[in-house]
Amino acid sequence: MRVLHVISEMGAGGAETLVAGMASRGHEYGWTSAVASGGGFRAGALASEGVATFPVPLALRSRMGALRAAWATRDVISRFRPDIVLAHNVGASLVARLALVPGRRRPLVSVFHGVADSDLTTAARILGRTSDLLVAVSPASSAQLTGAGLSEPVVIRNAVFTRHPVFGRREIRASLGVASGTPVALCPARLEPQKRHDVLLEAWSRLSGDAELWLAGDGSLRAELESRRDGLGCRRVRFLGTREDVPDLIEAADITVLTSDWEGLPLAMLESLAAARPVVATAVGGIGDVLSDGGGLLVPPGDPAAVTKALETLLYDPSARASVASEGLRTIQREYDSHALMKAYDEMLRLALEGKR
The missing domain is CATH 3.40.50.2000 (Glycogen Phosphorylase B;)
Known part of the structure; x- marks a missing residue:
């Protein structure tokens, strides 16, 4: 299964940590992984492990910015040819949906990491229109989405990917x-x-x-x-x-x-x-x-x-x-075991892919 992660950047944040862990461990579950992002030290670390990384300008400060990001992401999709796209957070979901060619058999799964209550209505509207399947990283995040009128998402709680300290x-x-x-x-x-x-x-x-x-x-x-x-x-x-x-x-x-x-x-x-x-x-x-x-x-x-x-x-x-x-x-x-998280994502993505086919 070829899995493309789309995320705004690959720096020090929590969503970035999750993507880095999933992309690094994906081969254990039969994935060929790639990451499209605005870059960051985690992208460099993944590239050094042999994971395909693609630079995509995902700063969405304007409509034209979103269109440019979508155009660049469409090029990534053409080159990597994923079976399924995993978009992390709302902006990445919008970009990924714009990038996917209508009618192609590539499901878009959106992972919702949370937003401020003031942004929830807009986020729910975008996710409802862009996602084939929606994942929440905690029961509380799921409650946010259902409270905003969306169908209950799949809940796969974040987990810890072991990263041993370099220094003591x-x-x-x-x-x-x-x-x-x-x-x-x-x-x-x-x-x-x-x-x-x-x-x-x-x-x-x-x-x-x-x-x-x-x-x-x-x-x-x-x-x-x-x-x-x-x-x-x-x-x-x-x-x-x-x-x-x-x-x-x-x-x-x-x-x-x-x-x-x-x-x-x-x-x-x-x-x-x-x-x-x-x-x-x-x-x-x-x-x-x-x-x-x-x-x-x-x-x-x-x-x-x-x-x-x-x-x-x-x-x-x-x-x-x-x-x-x-x-x-x-x-x-x-x-909060990483194997349980990866197994849950693997089963969900394969079911989503089978359903789309």
């Missing part, structure tokens, strides 16, 4: 000048409004002790957030920029923290739990489904005081941190 905890901390005993919280998230770093910085400004916060990611709000950090007098907050070594950073940190307003099912959280690092996260999207059996502390969105309290518990109480970490590791091993 001591080496990473030494490279950043951080002592081995200093408590460290890692926030692996783009510096964009959805992720609400302003809430995290407000919470951090209230935190006592000598803990350090690492912000791994970049984005349009970086200058504003750096200014906010300085204005709040936040101590020991590092902006690390975009990183290709997030597994190493997770290994070097003690916990991870996500204060987003909305999420689908963040891969960074699952990777943290798989590394026995507990999570402080807002109770949005699929996060609550994961942490309901342990592995972290849930906080309400937009509540700095609750974030501070949760951080204090996990950063400064080693026994509590170890207990929560063990619960999270058991959850990952039981519920």
Whole structure:
């Protein structure tokens, strides 16, 4: 089965992590995989493994931009000749539908990773018109779509593709000048409004002790957030920029923290739990489904005081941190296995392909 993934870019985000894992592991399930994207370090890594990657300008800032992306994607489809197209998120689904020649027997499967509630109506309208089959990455994402009037999608929960750290905890901390005993919280998230770093910085400004916060990611709000950090007098907050070594950073940190307003099912959280690092996260999207059996502390969105309290518990109480970490590791091993994810996608795609024929 020839599978083409279409996605806006292949950088550090969760959808990109999923595509990289699926494309890398696809040969184990009889797939010949390719990825069409705007590029990024994950595309380079896949190319080095022998996975076909195609550069497609998928920045959809205008109607002409969408048409140019569709034209480039149609060329990719002509060259790669996929049996099925897997589009990740709404913009990629629109581009893929425009690129597919009407009447050809190539199903388009859209994977919905989540959107803000304010964008849901538009997203549902586009997905309803473009997708032959719709997949949601968590029950919460599925509920979003059915609430917007779409038929219930297939739910295939995100999972962890094992990525072993290149360097150990001591080496990473030494490279950043951080002592081995200093408590460290890692926030692996783009510096964009959805992720609400302003809430995290407000919470951090209230935190006592000598803990350090690492912000791994970049984005349009970086200058504003750096200014906010300085204005709040936040101590020991590092902006690390975009990183290709997030597994190493997770290994070097003690916990991870996500204060987003909305999420689908963040891969960074699952990777943290798989590394026995507990999570402080807002109770949005699929996060609550994961942490309901342990592995972290849930906080309400937009509540700095609750974030501070949760951080204090996990950063400064080693026994509590170890207990929560063990619960999270058991959850990952039981519920979020990459083989189960790949098997579910394989069965679904083959059924979709057979139905289209």
